[in-house]
Amino acid sequence: MIAYLLNLATLATVFGILAASLNLLIGYAGIFSMAHAVFFGLGAYAGAQIAMLLVPDVLLACLAAAAVAGLLSLCLALPALRVRGEYFVVASLGLQMVAITVFSEAHAVTGGHGGLVGIPPATLFGLNIGDPGAFLLVCLAVLALVLLGIRVLMRGSFGRSLMAIRDSESAAKAFGKDVPRIKTLAVGLGCALAGVAGALFAFYMAFVNVESFTLEQSVLVMAMVIIGGTATLAGPLIGVLLLLLLPAGLSFLTFIPPTEIGAVQQFIYGLAMTLLMIFRPAGIAGLSTGRR
Amino acid sequence: MLTRRQTLAAAMAAPVAVPLAAPRLARAQQGQPYVVGTLFPMAGPNAEYGGVFTAGVQMALDHIAADRMLGRPVELRAQDSQGTPQGGATGMTKLASVDRANYVLVGFTGVSKAAAPIAARAKVPMVNGGGVGPDLAGLSPYFWNVIPLVNLEVRALLPWLGRSGLKKIALIYVDDPFGNAILAELRRGLPEVGASLVGTFSVPPGSQQFAAVAAKVRDAGADAVYFASYGAQQSQIIKQLRDNGVSQQLLTYSGATLASVAALPEAEGLVFTRQAADWSSDDPVTKRFVTDWRAKHGGDPGSYHQNYYNGTRLFALLAQGLEKQNRPVDGDGLRAELLRVREFAFVGGKASFDDQGCVTMPIEVNKLQGGQYVRLS
Known part of the structure; x- marks a missing residue:
């Protein structure tokens, strides 16, 4: 049981980092990216390659993952500077599809559909942290740092500018805000943090392949942020806990016949999400527009 | 509206609360x-x-x-x-x-x-x-x-192919280790039975549209088409090949032994390998x-x-x-x-x-x- 709880807690922590990074884009910058799993994947592949080719140091892998995902975030930042709203959603959807094809075909780097197998257990400054408990602590520390960083940034000039752009880009520009620079920085930061989550995911799973970075994953992370509540620190975490742990909790319902377990779980899961959106449209921890 | 303190408390409690409902089950099954x-x-x-x-x-x-x-x-x-x-x-x-x-x-x-x-x-x-x-x-x-594993299935098909007179084979395969293993096995084995690969067409695992591939297969001039896929693609490949005028013999592996494939009119005549299953056998098991x-x-x-x-x-x-x-x-x-x-x-x-x-x-x-x-x- 402890191993299972550690497993759920580690996955929830990794997805907490991922959801918090997407919240930076959706909640604070108003950039509705449907390609966040791409940067999660870039981080995972970068982290896995560092671990397999150089040294399985989690810090080094996270830095490399953040650098790769942050640099390639320009692919997302460029359309974000030119189009908004539904047009940007379509542009990011295109990026997601292109990236999946690249992940599938770049066999030398990603292992193609077969993926990368045998990622060694993580170390930190030479200490083995492959033990599930130790790795969870590292993940929790990273999550805490990410949340702290976002909180500090969003309370400062950068965050206020970002939220001003989200609420009215024209007004922010009229007040002298450097909109392209601020948006590019926000996208870069959000994607770099997604890369960090990806590197931790790769270490934890010891195996990565393209199936973990599909459009479904992007939609799931977006659902976590929206259901939990955008533009809040706690919202994405609550969304993660709900969407990751609800299926886990439902799997304890032993009265469901084995052949029907998936369908029943999906039904309850979908119904719960629909009801949540009807009765709490701003998300569980969401703030009304006036209180943001 | 929840306060920040309430939401954080809920966030911290949830990972523990949900799975903790289960220890009774776990205890009940020990030694059972x-x-x-x-x-x-x-x-x-x-x-x-x-x-x-x-x-x-x-x-x-x-x-x-x-x-x-x-x-x-x-x-x-x-x-x-x-x-x-x-x-x-x-x-x-x-x-x-x-x-x-x-x-x-x-x-x-x-x-x-x-x-x-x-x-x-x-x-x-x-x-x-x-x-x-x-x-x-x-x-x-x-x-x-x-x-x-599938390389053994392909090896078992080759002698039959040699006898059947199907000399030119086109391959539609999913670009993953499974599909690539079939590609490698056909490349190696077909010349040994006097046949050859006249076209290879990879498809992404999630794809459901095969009309363009069917057009290329038609142009390849093959005697038979081997498709190496799985999941919901199986039926779609068969149906869309037939709908797009590919009338050649279809070949595949044991992945086709699904009721949905057997029920498909377009799958009539499909040749496939699978582990021996003589349902009229007297073997008691x-x-x-x-x-x-x-x-x-x-x-x-x-x-x-x-x-x-x-x-x-x-x-x-x-x-x-x-x-x-x-x-x-x-x-x-x-x-x-x-x-x-x-x-x-x-x-x-x-x-x-x-x-x-x-x-x-x-x-x-x-x-x-x-x-x-x-x-x-």
Whole structure:
């Protein structure tokens, strides 16, 4: 049981980092990216390659993952500077599809559909942290740092500018805000943090392949942020806990016949999400527009 | 509206609160029945496979209980793998650490690869009866295959191809280790039987549109088209090839032994390989399986039913051996017993396992005629 709880807690922590990074884009910058799993994947592949080719140091892998995902975030930042709203959603959807094809075909780097197998257990400054408990602590520390960083940034000039752009880009520009620079920085930061989550995911799973970075994953992370509540620190975490742990909790319902377990779980899961959106449209921890 | 303090408290409590509802279950099963877990996709586009795999497991469990093969009852615990590595890892962790599964049946390559390290750490044998990619061999000492891997199926098809006069073969394959293994095997084996590959067309795993591929296949001038795919693609490839004027002989592997394929009018005449399954055999294991299957389901079983029946039966045979020796039925014991006995009476005949836990079984070539499988060789 402890191993299972550690497993759920580690996955929830990794997805907490991922959801918090997407919240930076959706909640604070108003950039509705449907390609966040791409940067999660870039981080995972970068982290896995560092671990397999150089040294399985989690810090080094996270830095490399953040650098790769942050640099390639320009692919997302460029359309974000030119189009908004539904047009940007379509542009990011295109990026997601292109990236999946690249992940599938770049066999030398990603292992193609077969993926990368045998990622060694993580170390930190030479200490083995492959033990599930130790790795969870590292993940929790990273999550805490990410949340702290976002909180500090969003309370400062950068965050206020970002939220001003989200609420009215024209007004922010009229007040002298450097909109392209601020948006590019926000996208870069959000994607770099997604890369960090990806590197931790790769270490934890010891195996990565393209199936973990599909459009479904992007939609799931977006659902976590929206259901939990955008533009809040706690919202994405609550969304993660709900969407990751609800299926886990439902799997304890032993009265469901084995052949029907998936369908029943999906039904309850979908119904719960629909009801949540009807009765709490701003998300569980969401703030009304006036209180943001 | 929740306050920040309330939401943070809820966030911290949730990961603990939900799973803690279960310890009573865990405690209740300690020292109780053997637990056989399944890690199949039970919802979404691949749910048909989960249902098919589970039906084979359930029939085997019925027979194990009826024969009183084991000193303790066997309980089935199902986890939905969602067909994803992440779902596989979470499901396997629950089966190993909460359900205390003695043995887990799995399908799908990505799920298997993600779950295998967890099973190896927990020393829980995992048995694959669905995935046929050669990269599934030797994943861990506790990962076994009760389905012949696909390179063996292609090798079994080659002599029939040599006799059939089909000399020019076009290949449609999924660009993954499974599809690439078939490509390599055909490239190597076709010249040996006087045939050749006249066109190779890779498709992404999730794709459902094959009209463009069909046009290219038409232009390739092939005598036959081999398609190497799985999941919901199987029926779509057959249907869209026929709809787009590809009238040549279609060839494939055991992945086509699904009811949805057999029911497809466009699949008439499809030639495919699968492990030997002579449903009229007098072999008592096969005869009983087929008789009971027909009585329960009103039709002939498929290869996946057979595989997962065999996979579950393998657990009973190994555990029975260990019980007779008064040894504990755990991962190490089951593995040692597998390597000691090696050969087992399965549905379809005798099967033997190599050092990596991969099965070797006779493979036959079949043709789909009127919704029935007709053996060709």
